Amino acid sequence: xxxxxxxxASVAAVAAAAMVxAVAAAAxxxxxxxxxxxxxxxxxRTALRVTGFHAVANRGGGTVSLVDPDAGAVVNDYxxxxxxxxxxxxxxxxxxxxxxxxxxxxxxxxxxxxxxVTTHTRLATIPLPRAVARVGGVPHDTIxxxxxxxxxxxxxxxxxxxxxVYDLVEFSLRRLVKNAADPLIxxxxxxDVVLAAQGGMVSTYTxxxxxxxPATLHTTQPSPHGVAVSTDGQHAYTSNFAGGGDDAIVxxxxxxxxxxxxxxxxxxxxxxxxxxxxxxxxxSDDRVLLVTHSGANSTAVGLWDVDDDGCVVxxxxxxxxxxxxxxxx
Numbered sequence: 323x324x325x326x327x328x329x330x331a332s333v334a335a336v337a338a339a340a341m342v343x344a345v346a347a348a349a350x351x352x353x354x355x356x357x358x359x360x361x362x363x364x365x366x367r368t369a370l371r372v373t374g375f376h377a378v379a380n381r382g383g384g385t386v387s388l389v390d391p392d393a394g395a396v397v398n399d400y401x402x403x404x405x406x407x408x409x410x411x412x413x414x415x416x417x418x419x420x421x422x423x424x425x426x427x428x429x430x431x432x433x434x435x436x437x438x439v440t441t442h443t444r445l446a447t448i449p450l451p452r453a454v455a456r457v458g459g460v461p462h463d464t465i466x467x468x469x470x471x472x473x474x475x476x477x478x479x480x481x482x483x484x485x486x487v488y489d490l491v492e493f494s495l496r497r498l499v500k501n502a503a504d505p506l507i508x509x510x511x512x513x514d515v516v517l518a519a520q521g522g523m524v525s526t527y528t529x530x531x532x533x534x535x536p537a538t539l540h541t542t543q544p545s546p547h548g549v550a551v552s553t554d555g556q557h558a559y560t561s562n563f564a565g566g567g568d569d570a571i572v573x574x575x576x577x578x579x580x581x582x583x584x585x586x587x588x589x590x591x592x593x594x595x596x597x598x599x600x601x602x603x604x605x606s607d608d609r610v611l612l613v614t615h616s617g618a619n620s621t622a623v624g625l626w627d628v629d630d631d632g633c634v635v636x637x638x639x640x641x642x643x644x645x646x647x648x649x650x651x
Contacts, residue, residue: 432449436493484499559572
């Protein structure tokens with residue numbers, strides 16, 4: 323993750339320009355060259371909510387650590403096929419022979435790979451969308467459910483961020499949405515999709531990122547980055563990437579129409595003991611929030627209790643040692 327940077331356009335200008343980029347030739351995208359061997363260390367979110375474990379992508383070590391939030395410990399390490407530097411990865415219960423998939427963004431190989439979670443069989447290698455390739459972007463964050471897979475793209479020369487929507491049969495691009503710089507993606511099951519963009523915008527979309535503009539914009543949180551959505555679709559949690567651990571986690575109440583309100587009233591400020599809070603993931607009962615802390619010298623993730631009102635409980639941090647540079651989860 324690069325240090326925080328200003329988007330060339332103001333947040334308001336980016337919000338006004340938010341648009342859906344029509345994709346007419348998905349088949350042409352699928353026919354792009356695919357790399358047989360990937361330079362891909364884990365760098366995306368790999369939240370194995372199906373099994374109850376959360377998979378942390380250790381960018382510096384080329385592994386994924388399976389964390390058991392109940393035990394507060396690493397139970398296994400998973401090396402991605404092809405080695406390299408993984409960014410983020412996400413799992414889903416979409417039915418494959420073994421029961422699930424893992425999506426991993428590989429910013430060095432400029433592809434996103436989808437694996438069978440049990441057999442490690444590679445199901446797909448997804449190239450960059452043409453619009454992203456034209457502006458020099460790279461894949462960054464991934465998440466999926468039983469309807470779509472989502473991949474965000476950053477480092478784009480036009481200063482914007484992009485999020486692609488993919489089907490789960492041919493893994494072809496369905497649509498591409500333009501957003502503020504450096505977006506991460508949050509959803510659970512059929513909840514609305516929440517995009518937290520470090521360019522300064524939290525926005526919500528319906529499933530499949532349909533619509534001409536985000537349902538709601540929230541632009542007062544500094545440096546929003548990681549995002550997790552509760553299983554009941556009522557809360558979204560975003561990390562403050564550039565705060566150095568101050569005001570590190572912000573709770574948003576999601577309205578009935580998916581509106582991402584300003585930070586929920588009554589929630590205490592959360593200060594993490596480690597800097598650079600990056601990616602977030604919730605346990606299936608919404609009672610524990612896992613926070614990765616990226617950085618070359620980082621080796622731990624934090625576990626935080628969540629109260630009945632959806633607020634993160636201040637001072638209840640438990641640290642779990644993982645591999646080097648825990649990035650996505």
